[in-house]
Amino acid sequence: MLDIAKLAGKIPGISQHFKAQVTASYEKLEQSQIILQEIQAKQQELIEKHETWRDHLIFSVAIPVEPLNTCITINAPPYSHSVFATDGSQIAPSHHEIAYCYLINVGRIMLHYGQNLHPLLDSLPEVYYRPEDLYISKQWGIRTEEWMGYRRTVLEAEVLAEMACCWVQPPGAHYDPNLAMVDGSLIYWFLDGLHYEARDRILPPILSAWEQLQEARIPFMGYVSASRSTEAVNFLRLYTCPFDNPNCGSYCLDLEEKQAPCQVIEPLRDTTVWGQLLQPGQRGPLWRSSLRILDLYGEEQHIYFCYVNVGTEIARIEIPAWVAQDSTLLEQALGIMLGQVSKGYGYPVALAEAHNQAVIRGGDRVRFFALLEQQMIRVGLQNVGTSYKEARKRGSIA
Template sequence: MLDLTKIARQMQGISEHLAKEAKEAHQRLEVAQELIKQARSQQGHLVEQRQNWRDRMAFTPAIPVEPLNLRPFISQPPQVQTVIATDGSQIAPSHHEIAYCYLINVGRVVLHYGQSRMASLESIPEVFYKPEDLYVSRQWGIKTEEWMSYRRAVSEAAALAHLARDLRTPGSGQIAHPEAPILAMVDGSLIYWFLEPLPTDARQLILDAIFEAWEQMREWGVPIVGYLSASRSSEALSFLRLQACPYEHPDCFTHCPLEADKVSRPYDRKAPCQLFDPLRDTTFWASLLEPGQRSPLWRSCARILDLYDAAHQVYFCYLHVGPEIARVDMPAWVAQDPTLLDSALSLVLAQVQKGYGYPVALAEAHNQAVVRGSDRAHFFALLEQQMIQAGLQNVSTSYKETRKRGSIA
């Protein structure tokens, strides 16, 4: 139980601290705004420095692929359109349950607009219980619980590709209106940062399956985007550190050893180029964009993208959707096609407006995917029933789990 009396003592002085933080944040924002003005005339030179000195830099800025002063308004979407989305949830494996297995539940949503067609909202559950499913990751030292989350990313991408195929395949019963643009959406980034520390074979097994799904959507002409609400990224702002660098070349390992050695660097010691740290991209672009405008396109240079092929390199922009600044990720084949890019962003903005601040397709996909406590109880009750019917003996949870469920405190 939370002791509010003790918490109240710790709250003293927090308002003064937050006021001070707000003032400092405004100062950092002004610095970043001045730096981007200076960087406009130096953009080509800064990109060249980023390319030539990337092996000597201690940070990884994204690269702008459009002029830094570009702020285009997003065009109005057509009345006839179709949006698909997937999201996933899971029941994690536990040795304290009646059986060691896990479940992945993928919510799938198809929303048609201007077509007099019913929306499709469903979930596709899949139970993993075979040894090759439960223990394949052990060869790489990866826990089953972690591997489950990686498998979920694959399931979400595969489900999205399946929906795109049905909408583009005559005779499937789901084919979309021939004039309707289709957008595929996922919640979160298309940069799978969490795979970076994995062994090469494990990492490639997951990525190959995801790229196969992306390639199918590319063949069917269905753009995919990742929508990030309240993004904490500073990839775009990191590019301005090149402008702020006081040295002729951004050689962090020579000029700023404390910056290069982040492990031993004191918290209050910063490199000369970190004038606006820890300002976030969303805060910065909120000061420059009007509702309905987007930032220039950027190409991410995250290390994990070395494993992505050229067509699936991740680009992104920041979009003023009204209530917030959202980051929108997309593969190169979407970003490099002006028609596809404009269509995708117009449908993203329309989804946010229809969802009153958040894309309605993603919200519905989440609602279809979420596994509640009662769902979990019903799942294991059904499993217990099947095990008893199969003649298994001593079907029960561990004593620890039983005691936790029946606490007398």
Template sequence: MLDLTKLAQQMQGISQHLTVEATATRQRIERAELLMAQAYERQAELVEMQKLWRDRFIFTAAEPIESLNSRIDIDSAPLAHTVIATDGSQIAPSHHEIAYCYLINIGRIILHYGQSKLPLLDSLPEAFYRSEDLYASRQWGIRTEEWMGYRRTTQEACVLAELAEALGEERERVAPTISLVDGSLLYWFLEPLPAEARDQILSPILEAWDKLRSLDVPLVGYISASRSGEALNFLRLQSCAYLAPDCASHCAGQTGREVSSNRAPCQVLDPLKDTALWGRLLQPGQRSPLWKSSARIQEFYGDHAIHFCYMHVGSEIARIEVPGWVACDREMLDSALSLVLAQVQKGYGYPVALAEAHNQAVVRGGDRARFFALLEQQMIRAGLKNVGTSYKETRKRGSIA
């Protein structure tokens, strides 16, 4: 039980700390605005410098594709359009349950606007209980719980492509259509995995993206409350104290922590995030210039290199990610961004299709209990004995307090 009396004694210190941090953040934003203006004057030079020295950086900096002073208004969405979205949830495996297995539930959404068509709002559950599903990942040192999360990401992409393909086969996609996913398209967590394990997860995702491209359905990753500093890291080239940004030679011992004596000279903006700066520069309904991510995981993406921009959706500054084939098609990009903004407006601050996909996917406590009750019935019918949870789990569910 949480002791609120003891916790209240810490609140004053937390509020004072946040006040100091707010003042420091305003100073960093002002510094970032100045560096942005200076970088705009040298943008071409800085981009060439980035390409020449990127292998020597100790940070990841995005590359600006458009002028740094771009503030682009988002067009209004057409009356008739379609939005496809998926999101996933799961029941994690536990040795304390009646059986060691896990479940992935994918919420599926198709919303038609201005077309007099019924929407699709449902979920697609799948249980995993075979040995190859539960233990195969351990050959690479990956826990089953982690592997479950990776497979969920794959299924979200595959189901999204299947929905788009179904619309195409039914000749229904006459209106502009987008496919939405919640979160980043940069699956950085796959980077340290062994090649075989990574291919099992990433290959189906890229195949799904290929299918979306063949159907001319733009893919958009919507990131709320982004913590990325990839765009601001480009400004580190402007603030570099050396003639050449050779981090490996000049700043190899720097860690980037909040210890002033152990910070590189170009870290004057840390720990400021991209959204803080663009919240000052953008007006509602505008987007930032387009950037190309430099995340290393993209080495395996082929021609699906991820581009992103920041959009002022009214309620927040959202990070919008798209594959390269969307970014390179200006008409497709503009159409996709207009539909994303419309979704946020309809959802009162968050895309309504993603919110509904989450609601369809989420596995609540009652759903979990019914899943294991159904599993228990099947195990008893199969003639298994001593079916039940561990004593630890039983006691936790029935506290005497």
């Protein structure tokens, strides 16, 4: 039990710390606006510098594909359109339960506007209990709980593609604009540290699902709320580098990243800087991410992003290259996304509903294991039950 009286004594120090951070951020923010003004005429020069010195940088830099002062008002969504979304949740395996297995539940949402059609709101559960599901990741040093999360990412992409593509098949038969959405980033950082055999079981099926969406011309995006990314801000660091060439390995290798001389506007995030430039309903410039892991995605699935003032926050919108390079699909996707945020009172309603369909609550977990226990007893298994530790925790008198 948390002792609130003892905790209260620690709160004033925390609030003073954050107050000092906010004051410093305001000063950095003013400086960032000055830098943005100065580098607009040197944007191409900095892009070329990055191309030359990319391998010598110790930080990741996104490359703008539009002028840095781009502020484009997003059009309203079309009257008739459809939105597809998925999200996932899981029950982690535990040796204290009646069976060592895990469950992934993927929420599916299909909403139609201006078409007089019924929506789809449901979920698809998958249970993994075979040894090849539970222990295959051990050979690569990956815990089962982590592997479960990776498998969930795959299922979300596969279910989304299947649902959306089945709706528009045969190709060209359905002409109303569409949008497929997932919650979170499309840049899967965790892949970078995985053994190549493990990575080959995760990334190819995701890319295959994206290719299905591409063939059906259904624009696809990842909606990132409260983004902490600094990829775009790092482009400004190329300008603030005091050396003729941004060779971090030669000049700053012995320094911590926060002590690097180019960190004159640290710790600002992209959303903070572009939040000062964008009005509600506007997007900033498109950026091409240069993270190394994206080299595995292929050119057409390479990730681009932009920041959008959705009214309640500055959201990071990530899209594959084939959407970013098609102005019609891009405009369609952003318009529908903004409409979803409006309908969801600050967050896309399709994503919120996908989460609600996917989420596994305490009662759901109890019912799942109760059903499993009944079936195990029915087939004649003996001594079925939770561990004494788990039983004691559930029956605590404290």
